[in-house]
Amino acid sequence: MMSSYALAHAWLIPLLPAIAFLLGGTLLRRIPYAAAWTAIIASTGSLLLALGVAGGMADGRITMAQPLIYKASWFSVPGLSADMGVYLDPLTAMMLCVVTLVSLLVQIYSLGYMAGDPGFARFYSFLSLFAASMLGLVIAANFIQMYVFWELVGLCSYLLIGYYFHKVSAREAAKKAFMTTRIGDFGLLLGILLLQLIFGTLDFAKLGLAIPAYVAQEGSALLTVVALLIFIGPVGKSGQFPLHVWLPDAMEGPTPVSALIHAATMVVAGVYLIARAYVLFHTLPAALTVIAWVGAFTALFAAVIAVTQREMKRILAYSTISQLGYMMLALGVGSLTASMFHLMTHAFFKALMFLAAGSVLHALHDTADIFKMGGLRRQMPFTFAAMAVGVIAIAGIPPFAGFYSKDEILAAAYAVSTPLYLIAVVTAFLTAFYMARLLFVAFFGEPKPENHAHESGPAMLLPLLVLGTLSVIGGYLGHAAGFGHWIYFGEAHTAPVNWLVAGTSMLVAVVAIALAWSIYGAGVIKPYQVRDRLELLYQLSYHKFYIDEAYAWLNRHIVNGFGRLLAWVDIHLVDGLVNLLASTVRASGAVLRRTETGQLQHYALVFFGAALVILLWITYAGHSLAMAWIGGGVR
Structure with missing residues (x-):
C-alpha cells in the first residue's frame, strides 16, 4: 500500500522540502528551531516516500527499460512544447533514497553544528531548497524540466557557499562557483537546444526511441557534437578538469553544506545527467572516449594534488573531485552500473568523512590544518572511529563499501583499456595514501597543547553512526542484492567480483596505507626527505599545478x-x-x-543679391551665346 501511494505521489518528494523552504524563509524566519524542525520533518517525509518508491520496484514491473512516467502539459509554443512530469525507474529510486537520506542526516547534524548561528532559520531554508532542487532534478521527465532544477541547484550552491557573506573569501568562493559552473551550463543549454532542433522533443522516453534510429540512418557526427556540448555541463557541475577549480573553494561554506554538496547534491548532478541521458552517449563511441579520458585524468590529477594539501576539508574536496573522475571513467567505458554503484557508496563515506571533519573543526574552533592537530583519537574517539571507517571505505578495503563499487569501476576499465585501468590503479594508490595521511596526522601522535578538543554532542554523532554503518555494509548489501540487476543500461546483469582486479587494488591500498604510516605514523621516513627529493613535483602539487x-x-x-x-x-x-x-x-x-534671422531687411538683401546674381548669370550667358553665334557666322 505504501509503495503504491509513494509511486502515485512521488511528486511530493521534492515538494515537501520546497514547502519547508517557503515556511522557513517567511513565517518561521524569527523562530529558528521551528524552521529547523519543519525542514527535518519535511525531509523525513521525503525519505519515507523515497523508500516507498524503491519498494515499488521490488516486483520487477518498473525497470530501467520500462519506467513509470507521469506527465502533464507544462507549456506549448510554436516549435517547442514541454511537459512537467515524474520519471520513475530504479535509478531514480536509488537517487531519491540517497539524496533524501543524506539531506536528512545533514539537517539533524546541523542542529548541533549551527547552534547559536544568527542565520539559523535562513540556513535551514537554503538546505531545504537545495534538497528540493536536487530531488526535482532527479525525477525530471525531460531535459528542459531537468535544466530548470539544474539551475536551481547552482543557485543554492551560491547561497550556501557564500552563507558567511561577511567574509570576503566566502563571497569570492560563491561567485567563483557560480561563474565557473555557468560556463558548463552554457554548453549544456546549447546541446539541449540542438536536441530540440534535431528531434523536436526533449522527453527522455521519446529520445530513447528516436536517437538509435537517427544514428542508424544519419550517422553519429552531429550527435557527437551535441553529446560533447551536453557533457560540458557535467564537467562544470561535477568538477571535472578544467572546470574543477570552484570545488575546493566551496569549503568556505559551513561544513554540513560541504557534506551535502559533495555527497548527494550538486556535484553528483552531472554524473546523474549523463546516466539519465545514457541512451545518447552510449551510441556515440567518440563521446564516450572523451568522457572516459576526462574522468581518468581528473581522478589522477586531483589525487596528486590531494597528497600535499594541509587543510582537512580541502583534502576531502580534492578526494571528491578524484572520485567523481572515477564515476565519469566508468560511464566512459560503458558501465553505468559501476558508476551509479560508486555514486551511492561514495555518498555514504564522503558524507561521513565531511561530517567527521566538521566535528573536528567544531571542537578545535575551525583549526583546519591537519598538522596543527594530532592525538585526536583519544580526545574524540567516536569521531576518530567515524573518520577511520570513511578512510578504509574510500581506500577500498573489504568488506567496506568502497571495495565493491570501486573495484567494479576498475574491472570495467580493465576490460576496455589497459592505459585507463593503470591510471585508475595509480589513483587508487594515491587515494589510500593521502586519506591515510589525513587520518594519521590528525588523529595519531601527541595532542597539541593548544588544542582542547572534546567529543561532539548527540545531534552530530547520530548521523556519523548511521553513515558509518552504511559505509561498512552498504557496498556488500548492494552487491548481494544484485545492483546491476536493477540499475543498468542495455541488459540486466550481475557481474561477479574480478578477483585479479580486486586483489591488485587491495594490495595497492595496503601498500599505500603502510607507506603513509611509515612516513606520518612511525616516522621511519621523514616527510621533509620525501619533499626535498621531489621538490618540483611537491611544489606543483601543493600549488595545485x-x-x-x-x-x-x-x-x-x-x-x-x-x-x-x-x-x-x-x-x-x-x-x-x-x-x-x-x-x-x-x-x-x-x-x-x-x-x-526674421529681419525683413535681411531677407530683402538676400532677394536683391539673388536677383543680381541671376541677372549677371543671364548677361554672361547671353554674351557667350552671342559670341558663339557671331563666330559661327564668320566661318
Whole structure:
C-alpha cells in the first residue's frame, strides 16, 4: 500500500522540502528551531516516500527499460512544447533514497553544528531548497524540466557557499562557483537546444526511441557534437578538469553544506545527467572516449594534488573531485552500473568523512590544518572511529563499501583499456595514501597543547553512526542484492567480483596505507626527505599545478585586455563616429540658422543679391551665346 501511494505521489518528494523552504524563509524566519524542525520533518517525509518508491520496484514491473512516467502539459509554443512530469525507474529510486537520506542526516547534524548561528532559520531554508532542487532534478521527465532544477541547484550552491557573506573569501568562493559552473551550463543549454532542433522533443522516453534510429540512418557526427556540448555541463557541475577549480573553494561554506554538496547534491548532478541521458552517449563511441579520458585524468590529477594539501576539508574536496573522475571513467567505458554503484557508496563515506571533519573543526574552533592537530583519537574517539571507517571505505578495503563499487569501476576499465585501468590503479594508490595521511596526522601522535578538543554532542554523532554503518555494509548489501540487476543500461546483469582486479587494488591500498604510516605514523621516513627529493613535483602539487593562477592571469591579461580593447573601440570608433555625425548636423544647423534671422531687411538683401546674381548669370550667358553665334557666322 505504501509503495503504491509513494509511486502515485512521488511528486511530493521534492515538494515537501520546497514547502519547508517557503515556511522557513517567511513565517518561521524569527523562530529558528521551528524552521529547523519543519525542514527535518519535511525531509523525513521525503525519505519515507523515497523508500516507498524503491519498494515499488521490488516486483520487477518498473525497470530501467520500462519506467513509470507521469506527465502533464507544462507549456506549448510554436516549435517547442514541454511537459512537467515524474520519471520513475530504479535509478531514480536509488537517487531519491540517497539524496533524501543524506539531506536528512545533514539537517539533524546541523542542529548541533549551527547552534547559536544568527542565520539559523535562513540556513535551514537554503538546505531545504537545495534538497528540493536536487530531488526535482532527479525525477525530471525531460531535459528542459531537468535544466530548470539544474539551475536551481547552482543557485543554492551560491547561497550556501557564500552563507558567511561577511567574509570576503566566502563571497569570492560563491561567485567563483557560480561563474565557473555557468560556463558548463552554457554548453549544456546549447546541446539541449540542438536536441530540440534535431528531434523536436526533449522527453527522455521519446529520445530513447528516436536517437538509435537517427544514428542508424544519419550517422553519429552531429550527435557527437551535441553529446560533447551536453557533457560540458557535467564537467562544470561535477568538477571535472578544467572546470574543477570552484570545488575546493566551496569549503568556505559551513561544513554540513560541504557534506551535502559533495555527497548527494550538486556535484553528483552531472554524473546523474549523463546516466539519465545514457541512451545518447552510449551510441556515440567518440563521446564516450572523451568522457572516459576526462574522468581518468581528473581522478589522477586531483589525487596528486590531494597528497600535499594541509587543510582537512580541502583534502576531502580534492578526494571528491578524484572520485567523481572515477564515476565519469566508468560511464566512459560503458558501465553505468559501476558508476551509479560508486555514486551511492561514495555518498555514504564522503558524507561521513565531511561530517567527521566538521566535528573536528567544531571542537578545535575551525583549526583546519591537519598538522596543527594530532592525538585526536583519544580526545574524540567516536569521531576518530567515524573518520577511520570513511578512510578504509574510500581506500577500498573489504568488506567496506568502497571495495565493491570501486573495484567494479576498475574491472570495467580493465576490460576496455589497459592505459585507463593503470591510471585508475595509480589513483587508487594515491587515494589510500593521502586519506591515510589525513587520518594519521590528525588523529595519531601527541595532542597539541593548544588544542582542547572534546567529543561532539548527540545531534552530530547520530548521523556519523548511521553513515558509518552504511559505509561498512552498504557496498556488500548492494552487491548481494544484485545492483546491476536493477540499475543498468542495455541488459540486466550481475557481474561477479574480478578477483585479479580486486586483489591488485587491495594490495595497492595496503601498500599505500603502510607507506603513509611509515612516513606520518612511525616516522621511519621523514616527510621533509620525501619533499626535498621531489621538490618540483611537491611544489606543483601543493600549488595545485598553478591552475588558479593561470586562470587569474588569463582573466587579468586576456579577458580584461580584450575588454579594454572593446572599450577603446566603443569610445574612440563607435562613439567617435556618432559624435562626428552629431557635430556635422550641429555645424550645418549653425550655418542654416544664420539665414533665418526674421529681419525683413535681411531677407530683402538676400532677394536683391539673388536677383543680381541671376541677372549677371543671364548677361554672361547671353554674351557667350552671342559670341558663339557671331563666330559661327564668320566661318
